[in-house]
Each structure stands twice: as structure tokens, then as C-alpha cells.
Amino acid sequence: MTPSVIEFSGAEGNLIVGDLWDGKGHPILFLHGGGQTRHAWTKTAQRVSAQGMSAITIDLRGHGESQWAASGNYTFAEYGADAAAVIAQVADRFHAAPAAVGASLGGLSLLIAETRFGPLLDSLVLVDITPRMDPEGVAKVQGFMGAQMEEGFGSLEEAADAIAAYMPNRPRPRSLEGLRKNLRLCEDGRYRWHWDPAFMSPERGINRNGKETMLELIANVPNLHLPILLVRGMESELVHEDFVREFVELAPSARAVDVAGAGHMVAGDKNDVFCAAVLDFLTDREVA
Numbered sequence: 351m352t353p354s355v356i357e358f359s360g361a362e363g364n365l366i367v368g369d370l371w372d373g374k375g376h377p378i379l380f381l382h383g384g385g386q387t388r389h390a391w392t393k394t395a396q397r398v399s400a401q402g403m404s405a406i407t408i409d410l411r412g413h414g415e416s417q418w419a420a421s422g423n424y425t426f427a428e429y430g431a432d433a434a435a436v437i438a439q440v441a442d443r444f445h446a447a448p449a450a451v452g453a454s455l456g457g458l459s460l461l462i463a464e465t466r467f468g469p470l471l472d473s474l475v476l477v478d479i480t481p482r483m484d485p486e487g488v489a490k491v492q493g494f495m496g497a498q499m500e501e502g503f504g505s506l507e508e509a510a511d512a513i514a515a516y517m518p519n520r521p522r523p524r525s526l527e528g529l530r531k532n533l534r535l536c537e538d539g540r541y542r543w544h545w546d547p548a549f550m551s552p553e554r555g556i557n558r559n560g561k562e563t564m565l566e567l568i569a570n571v572p573n574l575h576l577p578i579l580l581v582r583g584m585e586s587e588l589v590h591e592d593f594v595r596e597f598v599e600l601a602p603s604a605r606a607v608d609v610a611g612a613g614h615m616v617a618g619d620k621n622d623v624f625c626a627a628v629l630d631f632l633t634d635r636e637v638a
Contacts, residue, residue: 351399356406358439361431365417368408373399376472377440377448378632380407381433381456383477383615384556385495387414387544389531390453394617397625403632406440406448410456412546414531424549424556426563429455430462437463437470446472449632453477453617454588455556462563465570473577475628478586478616480597481567487587491614492557495543496550502540509533509541519585520619571600578604579631583612583619 353369360366369388378398380391388407395405409416411432412424419428433452440448449472452460457479464470494516503509506526513529514522523529533541549555578601582589598604607627612619 351396353395353407358408358436360411360417361428361435362419362421362423364411364419364432366408366411366432366436367415368406369395371395371399371405371407373402373404375402375404376446377404377406377444379437379440379448379450380405381410381450381452381459382407382413383454383456384410384491384549385413385543385545386453387532389414389528390617391451393621394451394625394628397629398632401629401633404444408436410459412549414544418546419548422548422551422554424546424551424554425558426458426462426556426560429459430466433459434463434467434470441470449473449475451475451477451628452479454479454614458563458567461567461574464574464576465567469576471576473579473631474574475579475581475631477581477624478583478589478614480580480589480593481564481571482593482596483564483588484590484593487614490587492550499543499547499550502536502538502542503533504540506530506533506541517613517615519613520615568600571597572602574601575603577631579627580604580606581616581624581627582606582608583614583616584608584610585613586616588614 353371356368356370358366382390391407398405457476
């Protein structure tokens with residue numbers, strides 16, 4: 351199946367670009383992690399649409415083909431407000447409250463949307479994310495993102511080398527075409543990540559008020575009454591087992607599954623196992 355491009359408006363009127371994998375059924379919205387693009391979900395979206403559901407993968411603000419924020423605002427609050435705006439538009443277009451799948455930043459955005467603006471969703475899958483995260487793991491992820499943010503890479507091969515060094519346990523892809531979608535070729539001939547560098551700004555970037563937002567989410571988790579599946583990579587550097595246990599104990603309708611051999615990038619590390627868990631959850635909800 352070839353997807354069609356679909357567009358939404360974010361909370362500040364910012365353009366949000368996505369792909370619709372139209373399986374003619376219930377809408378399932380996918381939000382990627384920080385520094386990624388909607389193409390991170392391609393294999394999963396294909397599987398979901400093949401099961402008769404409509405997968406909608408979007409680029410978060412400042413990422414991929416979505417508009418860079420004119421305001422320069424990239425805090426969790428803005429991502430949550432964007433998520434709420436997109437969910438409302440999906441519900442209007444498909445005449446049904448969507449289910450949603452969010453990895454890392456995408457999952458936190460959905461939690462913020464649901465707790466601040468909800469109820470909005472039919473059900474929710476969180477991919478290796480809880481409001482409580484290992485600070486060293488967060489620093490490692492952000493350190494990789496920022497390492498060559500300004501300098502960029504001289505070639506796709508150089509970028510692939512950097513990723514292989516960061517994730518030595520993941521098999522190196524035979525083709526660089528997937529990586530090409532996560533990079534932009536700039537006028538100086540160098541490749542840079544396909545996201546706005548202002549995302550990492552200390553003034554209005556993702557770390558601004560981050561601790562306060564996470565504490566707010568932890569306090570609000572008991573108010574989340576929709577079905578939630580938390581999928582954790584057993585080798586995750588961000589989400590520890592006790593963080594999962596805390597979340598499941600606090601959220602009234604949450605359950606969790608661990609994916610062996612996967613780290614924080616669960617969908618990329620073990621996509622077949624990940625897809626099976628997500629599809630079991632979604633079909634159990636009879637959303638197909």
C-alpha cells in the first residue's frame with residue numbers, strides 16, 4: 351500500500367504533515383520520538399493498515415516535513431497542544447475518537463493531550479516512555495542528537511557510522527534510503543538532521559519546564575481511565591522496570607509488555623515483536 355499525504359493544523363496554526371495508510375477502518379494515530387520523522391512508523395503502519403485499520407503517521411512540529419515553529423516554542427506543552435489539535439481533527443475527519451501510539455516524545459505528547467484536554471482518545475499505546483525517566487539515559491539521547499547538530503555530516507555513510515557507534519547492537523541497514531528521510535541536504539552540501547535546531551534551545555526548547563511537566567503528568571496518571579498498553583524495551587536506557595511498575599499501578603486501565611532484545615528504539619529494534627503486541631492490543635479493543 352502506498353500512503354497519501356495528509357495535513358493538519360497544530361496549536362499555533364503550524365502545518366503538521368503526515369501519511370495516511372488507509373485500511374478503511376478505525377483511525378490509529380502514530381507520533382514518533384524526538385529527532386525522528388513519521389517514516390519511523392512505516393513498517394508498523396503497513397501492518398496496521400493490512401489489518402483493516404487506518405494508520406496516520408505524522409511529523410511532529412519542527413520535524414520532517416512539518417513546519418518549523420515560527421514562535422520557536424518546542425516545550426512539552428506545545429507538543430501536547432499540537433497532539434490535542436491533531437487528535438480533534440482526526441476525530442472530525444473519521445467520525446471516531448482515534449487510538450494512538452506514541453514513542454518517547456510522541457508518547458509524552460499524547461499523555462499531555464489526554465490529561466490537559468481530554469478525554470480525547472479511544473485507547474493509547476506508549477512506546478518505551480513514562481513520565482519518570484532515567485536522567486542519564488535522557489542525557490545520552492540528547493547528547494547524540496546534539497553532537498553534530500550544527501556541523502552535520504559530509505555524507506549519508508558518515509551519518510550511518512555515527513548511528514552505528516551510538517547503537518552498536520542494532521544491525522546496520524543494507525540500504526541508506528531510510529536514513530535519507532531523517533536528514534536534509536543543506537546548501538553547503540552537508541547533511542543535517544531533519545529537525546529544527548531550536549528544538550534543543552535552552553530558552554524555548556524541549557528541556558524548558560520539563561521536570562515540572564513530568565511531575566504534573568505523574569500526578570494526573572490516576573485520572574487516565576482509557577485502556578493503555580505500555581511497551582518497554584528490556585534494554586531501555588530511559589525506562590526502568592520500576593518506572594513501568596509505578597505507571598501500571600497508578601493508571602487504572604494500563605498494562606505493560608516487555609520486548610526482549612530491544613532498547614529505547616523498540617519499534618526499530620524488534621519491529622515484528624512490537625507490531626504483534628500493538629496489533630493484539632488494538633484488535634482486543636475491537637477497533638478494526
